[in-house]
Amino acid sequence: MSNSAPDARAALCAGFDVGGTKTLGLAVTADDTIVARQKLARPRSGDEAVEQLASLVVDFETELGQRVDRVGIGIAGAIGDGWVKFSPNIPEIVDFPLHDRLVAAIDRPVVVENDAAAAVWAEAALGAAVGVQNLSYVALGTGLGSAFILDGRLYTGAHGLAGEAGHMVVNSDGETHHTGVKGPWEMRASGTGLGVLARSMAADGSAPGLIRLAGSVEQIRGEHVLEALSNDDVRPEAHAVLDDFAEDVAVGMLNLIYVLDPERIILGGGLVEIGEPLRERIDAVVNSTMLGGAYRPDVPVVLAELGSDAGALGAALLARGSFARN
Numbered sequence: 001m002s003n004s005a006p007d008a009r010a011a012l013c014a015g016f017d018v019g020g021t022k023t024l025g026l027a028v029t030a031d032d033t034i035v036a037r038q039k040l041a042r043p044r045s046g047d048e049a050v051e052q053l054a055s056l057v058v059d060f061e062t063e064l065g066q067r068v069d070r071v072g073i074g075i076a077g078a079i080g081d082g083w084v085k086f087s088p089n090i091p092e093i094v095d096f097p098l099h100d101r102l103v104a105a106i107d108r109p110v111v112v113e114n115d116a117a118a119a120v121w122a123e124a125a126l127g128a129a130v131g132v133q134n135l136s137y138v139a140l141g142t143g144l145g146s147a148f149i150l151d152g153r154l155y156t157g158a159h160g161l162a163g164e165a166g167h168m169v170v171n172s173d174g175e176t177h178h179t180g181v182k183g184p185w186e187m188r189a190s191g192t193g194l195g196v197l198a199r200s201m202a203a204d205g206s207a208p209g210l211i212r213l214a215g216s217v218e219q220i221r222g223e224h225v226l227e228a229l230s231n232d233d234v235r236p237e238a239h240a241v242l243d244d245f246a247e248d249v250a251v252g253m254l255n256l257i258y259v260l261d262p263e264r265i266i267l268g269g270g271l272v273e274i275g276e277p278l279r280e281r282i283d284a285v286v287n288s289t290m291l292g293g294a295y296r297p298d299v300p301v302v303l304a305e306l307g308s309d310a311g312a313l314g315a316a317l318l319a320r321g322s323f324a325r326n
Helices: 046-064 098-106 115-126 191-203 208-214 222-228 235-260 270-274 276-289 307-320
Strands: 012-018 022-029 034-041 070-075 078-080 083-086 110-114 135-140 144-150 153-155 264-268 301-303
Touching: 012 046, 012 115, 012 307, 022 046, 022 307, 034 046, 046 070, 046 098, 070 098, 070 115, 070 307, 078 110, 083 098, 098 110, 110 115, 110 307, 115 135, 115 144, 115 153, 115 264, 115 307, 135 235, 135 270, 144 235, 191 208, 191 222, 191 235, 191 270, 208 222, 208 235, 222 235, 222 270, 235 264, 235 276, 264 276, 270 276, 276 301
Parallel strands: 012 070, 070 110, 135 264, 264 301
Antiparallel strands: 012 022, 022 034, 078 083, 135 144, 144 153
């Protein structure tokens, strides 16, 4: 990884992952040890975000008896030059100068980045992709997040807005997403999409066990598929759902491979809890349907290793300065 040297003065950094439902904060020492954590409901406005993050920095300093030298924030949405341009998952924060406002509030260096970009940096530095120079990160959660490292550098594009592969259209005749776009990748390749697929299969009679677990077709969610995997009677239905879901995920991953030629794809987000039953299916579909696959190397799909800490941990690493951008 083509990193600049970490700033030795930044002995304690705070990293925050501001998502659609919660804010996770971690205090991280210079040797990458997590020494404190906080979790709160996510802010409902830009002003509330500044107040919340500044307060959490003070909480860490009080708890640890040590100054937080630098602060990193990974936040869901389109982030450019420290501004939250817009966020489908945090619609109240629009065109907001989060970097400048937080610096004014806490008077220390701050880095603001997309949450998936922060997560991929953590995985590249400490997790599933140590030493990998070209990789794609795909986070399957409520929606679909993505980020890329190219030639050892975090790729953010000409305006800092790269990485929104979840909004890449894969079916222009598909259903309309809540963003107003027809047929984006995350419409089917996400936790929400997994629930839609499971309900559809239950409604046509092919997954009666899922109905028993959830109580009704309408109540089936992605977590019921995960529950079904540990139930001998319902496991075949869960496997059938995952077979179809893997194809939806693979469509977008193949597009990323054709455009970026990564060495590896990291599978993260909440659905990573499904583990090998999901990973092995996606990996098999990707590498068996790749155009010219017989003449090019496989691109392994691997599970993220840092779990729900990845975004906040990566934000702390970015704040420390041990990274390189395009």
